[in-house]
Amino acid sequence: ARVLVRHISSYSETLARLGRLAARLVEQHIREETVLGISWGTAVYEVVNALRPRHAPHIRVVQLIGALDTEDPRIDGPELARWLARLFGGRYQTLSAPLIVDTEAVRNALLRDSRMRNVLEQARDVDLAIVGIGTTNPEMSSLVRAGYMTAEEISEVAATGAVGDVCGIHFDVQGHVLDIPITQRIVGIQAYVLRRIPFVLGVAAGDTKVPAILGAVRAGLVNVLVTDDITAQQVLALDQK
Template sequence: MIDEFEKINETERLNFLAEISDMYYELNMTQSEIAAKLSTTRFKVSKLLQEARDKHVVEITISKPHSRVPKLENVLKENFDLKDALVLDNKVFAYEETLNTLGKLGAQYVDNLISENSIIGVLWGKTLLNLIKNLKPKKKLPITAVQIVGAAAKDVTIVDSQELMRNLANTYGGKCKYLYAPLYIDNDYARKALMREPVLSDTLFLANKSDIILTGIGTTDAMFSSSLWANYLERVKQYSLDDLKAVGCIYGRVYNELGEEIDIDINQKVIGIDTSSIRRVNHVIGIAAGKFKAKAILGALRGKYINTLITDDATASKILSLAKIQF
């Protein structure tokens, strides 16, 4: 085909360039090896690889290391008994760019943790979306992404757990295990019966064996950003979230500034594994940024809902200030 290359149509030409590029960039063949395979010269292969770049068949991205703030990382780890903390040195980024850059930082960290047959519990959130979309694994791995609590029914579906799980699994060439249930079921009898159903119980059994959990951290202001939460809005209004000192929501549970689940019935209505099981997972990684989230993150740290935090320096400083910790 190399001799007929100049005669083929544009679509066939691009496909051929993609095949050569795959040999060079994915299979790590040398230009001489490709030339021998195609019965042509190394010079011709070099020209075709350059054409592939010129025509955007191949796009090369250089990932520069992101600056971190070790001092803040160490203070967070020491004061909240964390397994790890990653604090982005963020002096110039606007909020949306901060989330994307934080996602890149988190993706590099998570990719180093993921190994063959890893079981990864996936929650939801915009920051978590940025982490997953920035994953660039060096090789495919037989991982399993598992849903550890029911669907949050986010109005923006790309940030919901099922969509994020699918993207994560596809990135590694792994598989998904969905929990086919809503986040909350009001009727106690129905909820307990449903969780005993084989389809759900098998997923929950696997979820309890997670090696890694990835989650965002929600504020009380964002609690009702989905139509599912809206169904519970009137019930929550009978309580004063301020009086209860509610500051955030994680795994579908609402908690106070001390990290305690508040005395509100929806905390008992969750379909999924319990927080004590979550705390036993080796790597429970929370990724969140923004000073407006500092109270929610602080509560999550105090409640041991996560054991690794990925955030930026402004948020980390606000967390430590709220906790009255010198740094």
């Protein structure tokens, strides 16, 4: 883990500083032919925004989950994948589908598409992934803020024991990945594939993210964490309970 000492600052300022810390970590681990995976969200945006351009044309970027079609395209997967690839002069693969579709049948039909399968198969080659850690807290849920779910719907997800998600993969605070109805409607990387990626960098902070951070680490969906000192202390305290 990398821990930022938080001075008195707003959530957005803290996230920007975490993004810079995470970006330096990413830069240390990128090689000429690294395959990068990317999810979505403000935390991921801050990491990409803080990366310094360099010439590495053999780098590939793979979008790990479907798009959210948010009001701010800068934080959505397709734009982040394009932007990340441009920083290095590399190539990118986007997943031309929504993150959450209406039914399991729709998802299964999409996954039969050869282009979709190709992108998700490339996710198996990812060396380093940059991901956010979502919460099922209705007031702070990115999926609710993006208009993808209502507060009532995310509360129903929370009622199953889910405390958060990484790449749309929901889990409880013990780190058990949950097979719940929403899982069957998500287009994106599967948990077992994400767990095999050598370096999965999760960036998150704040009181409402504490159970989600602990669950994500316990689930093995994140193996490198960038957070601030206050959040880190709360995660450690919860881990002891």
